């Protein structure tokens with residue numbers, strides 16, 4: 001066993017993955033189970049020694065954890081969507097045991113990939129049928145919900161493309177993640193930092209608050225970018241925030257109500273930061289990179305700084321331009337890579353060679369790149385394929401793409417995260433699924449460079465001031481708009497458009513072809529309005545409106 005925190009497992013028994021997570025009865029059951037388990041969860045805090053011991057133990061028993069996951073996700077689960085893939089490859093559990101013993105976890109995963117055992121992001125999200133040879137199945141995230149997970153805490157997936165995949169977490173999984181979060185905070189110098197989060201309801205805020213509650217000072221405040229009292233929010237979010245507060249009253253740790261701190265005027269968050277600093281303590285703010293930039297921008301306009309403020313940022317590309325804006329006001333950034341479906345996958349290097357250089361959490365997850373084998377199957381070579389190693393994770397991931405690609409290296413950086421046994425480095429992380437429009441896929445990094453460097457360099461403003469938005473015309477035609485924030489004053493829209501296209505076309509021949517295609521199709525117009533936020537409060541470089549599915 002990787003932890004000793006599962007003693008209360010039999011109280012409610014293991015429930016099957018919900019057929020529809022949002023039916024009222026299910027909500028009620030999730031809520032009551034959460035309320036029942038929360039006080040005990042909050043009381044069993046994680047200290048430094050036990051965190052280190054748990055991590056070392058997980059790394060030592062990693063091969064066994066992987067085999068146990070294969071049993072859980074495939075061989076002892078008759079409904080497993082992976083089972084037909086293994087049958088087709090004529091691979092059984094004993095073969096996997098042999099392979100792991102001989103070649104280790106990652107080599108085994110590469111062999112699985114070669115045999116067609118993987119999921120593209122479109123297959124996982126149900127946008128495309130899962131077809132391997134004669135096997136054909138329609139799956140969705142629900143098909144991969146972990147039957148061993150006791151769902152208690154609701155979150156929702158990010159992204160602007162879909163209406164959001166429901167994600168429910170087991171408290172024991174949050175505890176597993178808290179172990180690593182505590183270690184990383186301690187190595188950053190802050191096991192006593194005053195932690196808060198600034199997101200939107202329906203994101204992962206509850207996940208984080210519950211994780212942060214297991215070590216360091218109690219959470220004294222947390223912030224929402226939209227008014228928590230506003231309508232339009234799914235009742236389950238309001239309900240589970242309330243349940244979290246009720247449950248916390250029963251333990252010694254009371255979790256406060258969220259405070260409204262809008263992205264356009266984040267005064268309440270800034271006031272809290274000032275208050276913490278006045279007490280001689282260090283504030284740590286979890287938020288999105290674009291939100292941290294917005295906070296810095298608002299602070300600069302009011303003559304307030306971010307001296308001594310620590311950030312953990314995630315959920316969007318962490319670029320040099322964004323980092324610079326935050327650092328120029330004195331803030332310090334710790335990167336994090338993860339998704340709502342998985343929780344954290346990697347934490348920022350303390351001696352980074354790239355803005356988003358992170359150490360992969362190889363005790364809880366395994367990862368390989370698609371590589372040549374994957375490319376032969378239609379995946380992009382640098383696509384990350386994720387495999388879960390924790391038995392309580394919300395979804396059973398096995399060589400599953402979450403739509404991201406990145407550099408993956410084993411080199412040495414000399415930072416303390418490496419000494420903990422996290423030796424795999426990930427950087428240059430970009431989403432590949434959001435950058436296809438009008439049938440043309442383009443390299444996200446190039447678009448980001450033009451939006452963050454070329455345009456602000458020529459027309460002023462900061463990275464958050466420019467955004468590419470795809471909308472749908474009434475006839476279903478995609479319309480691409482380059483949004484430019486009105487606060488930049490009068491600009492020649494035609495010149496901005498030309499510079500954007502020229503910036504894209506200056507990079508590769510493919511980009512030049514695409515630039516020409518866009519120009520000829522009259523695809524791109526410039527509009528003067530503030531960039532849009534997703535439901536999760538992110539300002540993506542490329543934002544898709546409407547409900548259409550990915551065009552590939």
Ligand SMILES: [Zn+2]
Nearest residue numbers: 349350413415
């Ligand atoms: Zn490092």
